[in-house]
Each structure stands twice: as structure tokens, then as C-alpha cells.
Amino acid sequence: MTAIERILTTGHSMRTDDAPMPTEAEFRSIEAKLGFRFPDSYREFVRLGGLGELRINHRVLPPFEILESLRYLPDREYVPFAANGCGDLYCWPRTETAEPVVLFADHETGYTYNEVAASFTQWLEEERF
Numbered sequence: 001m002t003a004i005e006r007i008l009t010t011g012h013s014m015r016t017d018d019a020p021m022p023t024e025a026e027f028r029s030i031e032a033k034l035g036f037r038f039p040d041s042y043r044e045f046v047r048l049g050g051l052g053e054l055r056i057n058h059r060v061l062p063p064f065e066i067l068e069s070l071r072y073l074p075d076r077e078y079v080p081f082a083a084n085g086c087g088d089l090y091c092w093p094r095t096e097t098a099e100p101v102v103l104f105a106d107h108e109t110g111y112t113y114n115e116v117a118a119s120f121t122q123w124l125e126e127e128r129f
Contacts, residue, residue, distance in 0.1 A: 003121045004044045007128070008053065021046060022063050030063040034070075036079050038063070039092065039099045041120040057127045058082045058090065074111055078103060081120070090116070090123065 001009075022030075031037050042060075045051075051062050060082045061069060069080045069089065078091035087107035092100040102117040117123035 002044065004041055004048060004050070004124070007121070007124050008045070008048055008050055021049065021051070027063055030067050033067055034079060036092075036094055038081075039120050041099060041124075042081060045120070045124070055128055056124065058084045072107075072111075073105065078105065078113065080105065092120075 027038065027043065045060065046062065050056075051060060053060070061080065066079060066081055069083070070076065072087075072089065073080060073091075077094055079094060080089040080091045082090040084090075089105040089107075089111075091103045091105050091113065093103060093113075099119040099121070101115050102120060102123040103113040104116045105111045105113050117126060
């Protein structure tokens with residue numbers, strides 16, 4: 001069992017929507033537009049149905065919303081993948097690293113970035129209810 005599988009199968013879970021999971025072609029199309037490859041852990045999370053998961057304190061964005069959410073950031077050095085509902089975003093730096101660090105982008109400070117987790121998997125583990 002992978003770490004993502006373990007995260008998604010421990011405890012009570014409830015999905016908030018029945019939206020179809022993105023296809024591999026949709027992933028590739030959005031990655032090409034972003035110029036960024038999603039971490040394998042994010043891809044696995046989405047593929048296993050983690051989007052809409054209520055045991056996570058923040059909303060993990062589906063790939064098409066990641067593309068749309070770029071408009072909120074003042075620069076293109078970061079790729080937002082989750083929101084906390086208060087205007088703040090969680091982002092990956094644009095890097096070739098397979099599993100980039102997770103940065104918190106605080107909107108009240110003009111989107112300053114602070115590292116909050118070493119990877120998407122670690123971030124998921126820390127943001128559980």
C-alpha cells in the first residue's frame with residue numbers, strides 16, 4: 001500500500017462531489033499549458049479519488065482549477081494546488097524535482113511564500129482532520 005492509499009483509506013471518508021476524475025490526456029494537456037509536471041503523489045491522489053475528500057482541512061484543486069487559479073498569484077514561479085477558503089493558496093515551486101516542497105502563499109502579505117511541508121504526501125498527512 002502506498003502512502004497516498006494509506007492516507008485515503010484510514011478513518012471515515014466522504015466525497016463532496018461526483019465529478020469525474022481527470023484522464024491522463026487531461027493531465028498532460030494541463031501540464032503542457034502550465035509548463036510543469038504534477039508530482040506523482042498528486043496524480044495518484046487524484047486518480048484514487050482524493051479530490052473532494054472531507055478529511056483534509058483544505059480543498060485540493062483538480063488540474064483544470066490549478067490552471068485557473070494562476071490568476072491569483074502575482075508571478076508564475078509557483079503552481080497553486082490547494083486553497084484554504086480564505087484567499088490563501090498552497091503551491092509547488094516550478095522545479096524539475098519529482099516531489100517538490102509545499103509552500104504556503106499568504107494573500108494578506110501580498111503572497112509571500114513559506115515552506116510548510118517537504119512534499120505533497122507529507123502535506124496531506126499533516127492536514128488531516
